[in-house]
Amino acid sequence: MLTLRPPDSPRSLVTAAAEILRIHAREVLDSRGNPTVEVDVHCKGGARGRAIVPSGASTGRHEAVELRDGDAARYGGKGVRKAVAHVNDQIAPSLLGGDVAEQERIDRLLCELDGTADKSRLGANALLGVSLACAHAAAAASGKPLWRHLADGGAGPTFEPCLPLPMVNLISGGLHAGGNLDFQDFLLLPIGARSYAESLEMTVAVYRALARVLTRHGFEGVLVGDEGGFGPKLHDNEQAVRLCVEAIRAAGLTPGRDAALALDVASSHFHREGRYRPKGADFSAGDMAALLKRWADDYPILSVEDGMAEDDWDGWKTLTAELGRRVQLIGDDLFVTNPERLQRGIASGVANAVLVKVNQVGTLTETLRVIALARAAGYRPVISARSGETEDSTIADLAVATGAGQIKIGSVARGERLAKYNQLLRIEEEMGPGAPFARWRPLDA
Ligand code: PGA
Numbered sequence: 001m002l003t004l005r006p007p008d009s010p011r012s013l014v015t016a017a018a019e020i021l022r023i024h025a026r027e028v029l030d031s032r033g034n035p036t037v038e039v040d041v042h043c044k045g046g047a048r049g050r051a052i053v054p055s056g057a058s059t060g061r062h063e064a065v066e067l068r069d070g071d072a073a074r075y076g077g078k079g080v081r082k083a084v085a086h087v088n089d090q091i092a093p094s095l096l097g098g099d100v101a102e103q104e105r106i107d108r109l110l111c112e113l114d115g116t117a118d119k120s121r122l123g124a125n126a127l128l129g130v131s132l133a134c135a136h137a138a139a140a141a142s143g144k145p146l147w148r149h150l151a152d153g154g155a156g157p158t159f160e161p162c163l164p165l166p167m168v169n170l171i172s173g174g175l176h177a178g179g180n181l182d183f184q185d186f187l188l189l190p191i192g193a194r195s196y197a198e199s200l201e202m203t204v205a206v207y208r209a210l211a212r213v214l215t216r217h218g219f220e221g222v223l224v225g226d227e228g229g230f231g232p233k234l235h236d237n238e239q240a241v242r243l244c245v246e247a248i249r250a251a252g253l254t255p256g257r258d259a260a261l262a263l264d265v266a267s268s269h270f271h272r273e274g275r276y277r278p279k280g281a282d283f284s285a286g287d288m289a290a291l292l293k294r295w296a297d298d299y300p301i302l303s304v305e306d307g308m309a310e311d312d313w314d315g316w317k318t319l320t321a322e323l324g325r326r327v328q329l330i331g332d333d334l335f336v337t338n339p340e341r342l343q344r345g346i347a348s349g350v351a352n353a354v355l356v357k358v359n360q361v362g363t364l365t366e367t368l369r370v371i372a373l374a375r376a377a378g379y380r381p382v383i384s385a386r387s388g389e390t391e392d393s394t395i396a397d398l399a400v401a402t403g404a405g406q407i408k409i410g411s412v413a414r415g416e417r418l419a420k421y422n423q424l425l426r427i428e429e430e431m432g433p434g435a436p437f438a439r440w441r442p443l444d445a
Pocket residue numbers: 055056057058059060184264266332384385386387388
């Protein structure tokens with residue numbers, strides 16, 4: 001059996017505070033009412049760590065595999081009892097007695113136990129729950145908050161911690177809302193904020209103003225999507241952009257100076273037979289790039305995610321050539337937080353930023369590797385939640401610890417989103433007056 005602490009190694013090498021005593025997984029529910037994996041890690045000295053795994057709806061084809069039971073009699077096949085059993089019966093016995101602070105070794109062991117390239121045997125959801133719960137337990141054992149533990153090298157590399165600029169969902173379309181928009185997210189970048197707390201204040205002002213703007217335009221009783229963004233039935237995607245700009249103004253802010261916009265086009269979902277087919281259109285990659293260029297010219301749009309589809313590397317080259325010097329171009333479905341895919345993007349000069357979602361890759365160590373790889377190549381990492389989330393706020397600590405610079409959580413509504421925004425407020429307080437905050441840096445600066 002593969003084990004973290006080889007049976008013949010002396011027990012005395014592991015301190016009681018950090019010795020893994022018990023690992024227990026259970027099935028809990030996420031913000032869509034779908035089952036997901038929660039893991040508790042207990043150390044001999046009393047320290048404890050807990051993590052809950054998020055889940056996407058608009059998932060990339062190349063993500064690590066989220067193991068679902070497929071038993072239609074329970075939760076429409078979405079149960080995670082198999083993944084839970086993999087933690088309790090296969091992973092836990094291999095880690096017991098080992099040192100919870102050895103994050104890299106733990107994550108390597110998890111990958112070895114799984115033994116597949118896409119983590120499909122034990123499930124990336126099983127692996128991630130254990131990986132993150134161990135990080136929490138190690139932080140607790142060392143008496144530090146998670147962000148400080150990670151910044152101090154608790155999972156390998158050390159970092160300069162810094163509060164991230166949030167990228168906040170205002171209007172939702174695509175697979176996240178019932179409306180008729182096929183571009184997925186229209187987001188706010190509160191670029192004029194001088195602190196994290198101020199960025200939230202500005203964001204809430206714009207979010208409320210948008211509610212009034214929507215009513216004024218005749219969109220009454222608008223409900224919110226999976227990530228808390230408004231889900232109105234608008235005429236077209238561009239109207240969403242115009243209404244967001246109007247909301248910035250209505251909040252008393254200057255578009256482009258105090259607050260700007262970001263898009264997540266999630267274009268893989270309307271890419272068919274080599275063509276981009278948002279409602280009523282039939283575009284080539286060149287047409288898509290031209291459309292996004294016109295929008296970047298006409299509106300204060302500073303960031304575009306998945307403007308091209310997940311396997312359209314040529315389209316991505318066209319888009320990067322067209323906009324890459326002045327607009328942040330984020331690969332989400334394109335890179336899926338995968339070091340090999342990011343490396344390919346860097347080598348071919350595609351995109352200039354990477355969305356970082358812990359469950360796309362499955363372990364903390366691999367997540368940190370992707371962030372380091374991006375940084376070394378001058379690509380911006382944007383730490384991101386999933387559309388299916390929980391009260392788990394690990395990514396808030398991760399974003400601060402790594403000084404990633406940006407975080408994308410969803411809107412300023414719904415508890416699973418606020419769990420992260422509020423954790424960032426707590427960390428800001430912990431960091432004290434003058435807590436470092438990553439302000440927006442123009443690409444051409
Ligand atoms: P997902 O969407 O979590 O449903 O994949 C988020 C995104 O596309 O950024």
